[in-house]
Amino acid sequence: xxxxxxxxxxxxxxxxxxxxxxxxxxxxxxxxxxxxxxxxxxxxxxxxxxxxxxxxxxxxxxxxxxxxxxxxxxxxxxxxxxxxxxxxxxxxxxxxxxxxxxxxxxxxxxxxxxxxxxxxxxxxxxxxxxxxxxxxxxxxxxxxxxxxxxxxxxxxxxxxxxxxxxxxxxxxxxxxxxxxxxxxxxxxxxxxxxxxxxxxxxxxxxxxxxxxxxxxxxxxxxxxxxxxxxxxxxxxxxxxxxxxxxxxxxxxxxxxxxxxxxxxxxxxxxxxxxxxxxxxxxxxxxxxxxxxxxxxxxxxxxxxxxxxxxxxxxxxxxxxxxxxxxxxxxxxxxxxxxxxxxxxxxxxxxxxxxxxxxxxxxxxxxxxxxxxxxxxxxxxxxxxxxxxxxxxxxxxxxxxxxxxxxxxxxxxxxxxxxxx
Numbered sequence: 001x002x003x004x005x006x007x008x009x010x011x012x013x014x015x016x017x018x019x020x021x022x023x024x025x026x027x028x029x030x031x032x033x034x035x036x037x038x039x040x041x042x043x044x045x046x047x048x049x050x051x052x053x054x055x056x057x058x059x060x061x062x063x064x065x066x067x068x069x070x071x072x073x074x075x076x077x078x079x080x081x082x083x084x085x086x087x088x089x090x091x092x093x094x095x096x097x098x099x100x101x102x103x104x105x106x107x108x109x110x111x112x113x114x115x116x117x118x119x120x121x122x123x124x125x126x127x128x129x130x131x132x133x134x135x136x137x138x139x140x141x142x143x144x145x146x147x148x149x150x151x152x153x154x155x156x157x158x159x160x161x162x163x164x165x166x167x168x169x170x171x172x173x174x175x176x177x178x179x180x181x182x183x184x185x186x187x188x189x190x191x192x193x194x195x196x197x198x199x200x201x202x203x204x205x206x207x208x209x210x211x212x213x214x215x216x217x218x219x220x221x222x223x224x225x226x227x228x229x230x231x232x233x234x235x236x237x238x239x240x241x242x243x244x245x246x247x248x249x250x251x252x253x254x255x256x257x258x259x260x261x262x263x264x265x266x267x268x269x270x271x272x273x274x275x276x277x278x279x280x281x282x283x284x285x286x287x288x289x290x291x292x293x294x295x296x297x298x299x300x301x302x303x304x305x306x307x308x309x310x311x312x313x314x315x316x317x318x319x320x321x322x323x324x325x326x327x328x329x330x331x332x333x334x335x336x337x338x339x340x341x342x343x344x345x346x347x348x349x350x351x352x353x354x355x356x357x358x359x360x361x362x363x364x365x366x367x368x369x370x371x372x373x374x375x376x377x378x379x380x381x382x383x384x385x386x387x388x389x390x391x392x393x394x395x396x397x398x399x400x401x402x403x404x405x406x407x408x409x410x411x412x413x414x415x416x417x418x419x420x
Contacts, residue, residue, distance in 0.1 A: 025194045027274065032187035033065045033106045037089070039180040044085040044151065050144030051084040052151040052173050053136060058347045059153050059177045061275050064089050066101040070275075071234055077117050077156070082136065087143035111135075117156065126158060133162035140168055151176050178351040182344060183372040188276070189397065192346075192374060193406065195232070195272030196280075196395060200409045202226035203268065203282060212260040212287050216240050216253035223268065232272040236348065239391075240266035242286070247382040247389035248336050260287030263295055263415070265391040269349075277348050279376045280407040281393035285414045295388060298381045299415035301330065302392040305379040309341060310396060313403040315371045323357045323364065329381075334358075336389065338380040345376050345395060373398045374406065390415075 022028050040063055044052055054060050057070040060081045073079055079097075082090045088108035091101050098110045114135065115121060116128035140150055150163070153173035160170055184192070202223040209222055220240045227235065238252040243262035245251050258264060267281040283299060285291050291299075308327040326341050337356055344350040352375075355364040369375075374397050382389025395407040 027190045028187050035185035036062050037106050043176045043180045049149045049151045050140050050147040054081045055154040064107050066091050068097055068100050078115050079113050082139050084143035129158045129162045137166040137168050181346050184374050191274035192276040195276040196278045196406055198230040198232050198272045199268050199270045199278030203409050215255045216242055220253040227270055234271050236269035244387050247386050249380045258286050261289055262286045263388050275347050277345050279345050280395055281391040283390045291414050296415050298390045302379040302381040302390040306377050306392050306394055310377050310403045313398055317369045319354045320366045322354055323360055332383045333381055335384040336382045338378045342375050342377050345374050369398055371400050
């Protein structure tokens, strides 16, 4: 990762030229854009790349704050962005959509995109790919100063071959973008705070409307309603389930009817205002009755896991070290463990993904937590073969003094009782 001093020098230079206005939520959009673009370019310099070609709408958003039909563009490669390491930012947009980015000051040029995936190009795909590659290669030749090393985040084989035929060498753009995005600037934290506030408004409304007889889909729809009404963008998953459908985890919401006495577990995975992710999880108790001893036991274990692992987080802590020191799951819950102990969060779930110690040899990787990282602390507690399971998750900022909670929606009082 680029040393902080190198990144900060580049970022400071760009921010000195920023004269943005602050919006109603206290976010300076030009400063937000300048910080992110400087982070991205610092990573490009560190890797000695001429530039980066971005197709993933999340990466395009990070680089230049331009959006257009983001979910549709996740599976239709119609818009892309070229960022020269030392040169212009060029956005290539969908048919007649150039006006959507005309007020974004970090974008130097807007061009119509060339689509060569089969839905758009049909049997002319190879022809269109060559046209597309020639335009991208021209930018690299003009802006790279002889450097033909291009980072790319997502590209089909036909496009890779077309660029390589023109002398461009292709390198991993995902590494560049993930490492650029890992440290959040002041304006990013303000934007994330707004996204979390909207998310917690939605969770509060879900809590108020929860009643026996409604379906899981109806409850999940409340989150979408509030998010959209308050300027949010989309929900990444449909992870909400009730009663016996909460164990094992990862069932999507359905027309299952929520009954009195059920627990309802959910993961927000919410993309809110400014495109920032609010990724928190809660478990509710439905109805006016008394939760069972087993429901309260599972809930208290989940809270203990979240709180213990949050207290461990600090700058300089290694990913492997956290995995080894993390709260130990009861053996009866180990088989149903969540996929990670902690993961990064920004415009979506992002680097790092810290695995459980028993998964480290198969899929873990090491690294170091730094001040300025925002992460989510995860818990899923469900007995193997058990009836119900509890999902909990908190979003935090790592500061010089440890972890600072960014999400503060209250725990479920009925399930929190220590009297068992």
